[in-house]
Amino acid sequence: MNTIQTIQCPNAECHGTIQFDPYLLIQGKSFSCSTCNSVISLNQESKEVVKDTLEKFDELKAQTKS
């Protein structure tokens, strides 16, 4: 399953996009914009809530696939 997400680069001068894997993001990995090299990573305070949401999402997928 493809878990790669894409967001618009938050750098106002850049029109690029940043691709990231949320499962790696919660492990502390950072992802960069291919155009301007800006980097995003998850704040410590966001890790728990994002991890929790991803776990609930995985549970839902497991339920609907069974």
Place this chain on the structure above:
Amino acid sequence: MINLKAAGGSSGPESGFKGKGIDIASLIGGPLIAASEANAMMLNKQADFILSTCFKEDPITGNHAPIIVPISFKRSILIRDEETDQPKLDTGEYTIEIPIITLIPLNTLGVSSVDVDFEMEIVNQYESNSTNSSQHSSSRPKSVGKTPKLYGKISYDSKEAESLKQANRNMNRQKLKVNIHAQEIPLPDGMKTLLQLYTKSIIPNDKSNSSNS
């Protein structure tokens, strides 16, 4: 994959062995309706998930606002140094606020195909008179004549039957195999548009951590 097998041998008026037999249309329609209901159930579950984990409901208005999480954002841009008049790299670290829904690899899980597999012996064919011809419409062709309806009984699988012993050969076995395949299907356009709006509206709005090098 869900694999349903229905086998039976009752002899009620609709069971196929006596009377006019089973209506083939409902035999095919039944599993399709069940699959459609299963599909709707899966989609509802996902909609509930999105609303309960990615949005916060306002208890007064009932409106749902996206749950926002802070994310660290570092950028380096070339600026002109005012003192030396030379280009220099300006590194800034910001906090951006991002709707959590844009971090979840959402995709729709739905029924992609339903295979209804059975062998049937046609035992009856009825024709019912259509009464749609009473009103003549110039734009719609008149529906004339009779609608054929087929009735039959499910026969046992001929391939399986070959391997069965002679003693079992006359056994009245009915088999209806329904294979339902569920797979990830693309997100609906409305959902894609919503996600696009969210991802395009991300801007570094907290520059308090900004530092020049």
